[in-house]
Amino acid sequence: MSQLFTRATACALMFSAPAIVYAQDASQVKLEPAPVFQASKILPPEMLQSDLHRVRESCPTDGFMIHFTVDSDFGQIDCLGVSELEERLNELRAIKVLVETSKTDLFAEGLKKSVEAPIDAVKNIADDPGGAVKKAPATVGHFFKKVGSSISHGAEKVQDKWENRDPDQETDEMLTETGKGLGRSAKSIAGFDKAKLDCARKLSVDPYTDNQLLQDEIEKVTWAFFAGGLPLRLGTAAVSGGASMALTATKTVGLPEDIYDITPGELLLRDREAMTAMGANNQLIEQVFLNTNFSVAKRHGLVEALAALPAGPAQIKMLEVAASCTSREQAGFFYQSVVRLAKRHHERPFVALTSVGRLPAGKEADGSVEIQAPADYISMTPRLLEFLQLANATPQSYRAVITGRLSPAAKVGFEAFSWQVIEAPLKP
Numbered sequence: 277m278s279q280l281f282t283r284a285t286a287c288a289l290m291f292s293a294p295a296i297v298y299a300q301d302a303s304q305v306k307l308e309p310a311p312v313f314q315a316s317k318i319l320p321p322e323m324l325q326s327d328l329h330r331v332r333e334s335c336p337t338d339g340f341m342i343h344f345t346v347d348s349d350f351g352q353i354d355c356l357g358v359s360e361l362e363e364r365l366n367e368l369r370a371i372k373v374l375v376e377t378s379k380t381d382l383f384a385e386g387l388k389k390s391v392e393a394p395i396d397a398v399k400n401i402a403d404d405p406g407g408a409v410k411k412a413p414a415t416v417g418h419f420f421k422k423v424g425s426s427i428s429h430g431a432e433k434v435q436d437k438w439e440n441r442d443p444d445q446e447t448d449e450m451l452t453e454t455g456k457g458l459g460r461s462a463k464s465i466a467g468f469d470k471a472k473l474d475c476a477r478k479l480s481v482d483p484y485t486d487n488q489l490l491q492d493e494i495e496k497v498t499w500a501f502f503a504g505g506l507p508l509r510l511g512t513a514a515v516s517g518g519a520s521m522a523l524t525a526t527k528t529v530g531l532p533e534d535i536y537d538i539t540p541g542e543l544l545l546r547d548r549e550a551m552t553a554m555g556a557n558n559q560l561i562e563q564v565f566l567n568t569n570f571s572v573a574k575r576h577g578l579v580e581a582l583a584a585l586p587a588g589p590a591q592i593k594m595l596e597v598a599a600s601c602t603s604r605e606q607a608g609f610f611y612q613s614v615v616r617l618a619k620r621h622h623e624r625p626f627v628a629l630t631s632v633g634r635l636p637a638g639k640e641a642d643g644s645v646e647i648q649a650p651a652d653y654i655s656m657t658p659r660l661l662e663f664l665q666l667a668n669a670t671p672q673s674y675r676a677v678i679t680g681r682l683s684p685a686a687k688v689g690f691e692a693f694s695w696q697v698i699e700a701p702l703k704p
Contacts, residue, residue: 287574304692308685310337310655315344323361328368329353331361339657340649341609352487356605357652358680359612367487370479374493378500379511388497469539477536478510483572484535486604532580535573543572547579554583554591563599569607570598578611583640590629597634609650610634616648622678632667632674644673651678658684664693 280511313335315324324331329348336343344361346353348368355361475498476483481490502510535543544565551561564570570578578598582591601607617636619624626638630645637647654660667674675696682690682697690697 305661305689306656306685307658307661308656308683310339310657311653311683312336313342313653318342323365326365328372329365337653337655339655339659340651340653341579342652356608357650359650363482364487367481367485367490370481371490371493373479373510374490374497375637377497378493446571468499468502471496471508471535473539475508475510478508480534482531482571482573482575484540486571532577535576540572543576547576550579550583551595553593554587554597555589556592560592560595560599564595566608567599567601569601569604570611574607574611578614581615584618585614585621585629585636586626588629590631590636593631594629594636597636612650614647616650616677616679617646619645621646633663642673646675646677648677649679652680654678654680654682654686656683656689660686660689664689664695667695668693 315331315333315335318335319331328350329346330347332347341357344355344357345354346361346364350368350371353364355364409640463677472494473483475494479494483494486490497510498508538546547565548561551564556564564575564579567575575598585591597606597610601610606630614636615637621638626646627641628639630637630639632645632647635647635649637645638646673696674694675698676690677698679700681699687697
């Protein structure tokens with residue numbers, strides 16, 4: 277457990293600031309250790325456990341996010357925050373539906389027909405129909421790395437990748453590494469990509485998730501029905517012949533609707549055009565594409581959200597932040613920050629896009645600045661104090677919309693630096 281408190285987390289990095297103490301009377305601010313919660317006290321029963329999973333009782337925090345460990349029928353899953361926990365539980369339900377589908381007579385019929393159109397992945401499935409089901413998913417939790425506060429330092433690895441790239445392999449790398457299983461083994465077969473996207477839509481999951489077990493199951497089930505010339509039916513519907521089974525879980529928050537209708541190649545083209553329209557040069561665009569910490573869907577959602585915000589140099593800065601994210605956790609936190617800011621702009625427009633530290637921010641007509649922080653529980657830690665001091669260096673009115681809660685000490689800290697804070701917890 278101690279490792280959780282010695283590694284910098286994704287959202288903490290977004291709040292990070294240079295180690296400079298600005299002139300400010302912070303006598304009211306009292307630093308505190310990040311607490312440890314009990315899962316049974318903070319989660320509703322349906323999220324706490326099911327026939328597929330159980331969330332471990334001890335849930336440490338890092339000053340911004342709650343860390344959950346899930347024991348499931350398909351292996352251990354580490355989740356950073358309530359939002360990712362909800363997403364991963366939805367994926368477990370989707371895997372169960374796909375596994376049930378692969379046991380039906382209709383699936384067997386499709387698989388029998390599909391062997392006449394072999395591809396490597398399908399050959400493996402035909403040889404070992406249960407092999408993919410037995411595999412545990414790759415670890416998908418909190419891999420935290422301590423990085424410098426400058427954007428350029430965080431982008432060094434992506435920059436190296438850009439400088440040493442093979443132009444002839446760029447498109448394949450962008451599509452396969454960020455696709456993680458979609459369009460890799462059967463990308464040349466017309467209509468298969470669309471069929472897989474349709475399967476993901478029916479399951480209400482991110483079609484480009486990094487959950488490799490889910491990707492394998494989607495590929496296996498989709499191919500059996502697609503190559504067998506049969507309509508895709510999931511779960512009990514594959515037995516009864518009724519309509520496709522719809523999951524009751526909430527759809528992944530914030531993903532753009534068009535990810536189910538557009539192929540990865542088309543999304544890449546649209547994102548390139550959008551970033552070019554923002555004024556990004558070719559090198560920055562390629563850096564964003566090569567940062568595989570963003571899935572295809574989240575990269576597209578990020579670019580779409582930035583394009584919807586007020587035009588200006590801050591858009592380029594935010595693309596640079598995106599290119600510098602060195603872990604999936606950083607990318608996920610930053611993605612949600614931008615998407616939620618764009619949603620706020622749609623409801624009540626900002627006059628300009630700016631930033632506070634590395635966080636995107638919207639500026640109001642009166643000069644006040646608002647950030648959207650998708651954090652679970654914010655404590656008054658040294659990192660938060662640095663962030664508040666950084667903002668204090670530019671005197672203006674600040675507002676933070678937090679999707680979780682603040683500790684009493686954190687509330688005092690924000691108030692000491694004259695921040696208005698709105699707590700708007702996500703409802704599981």
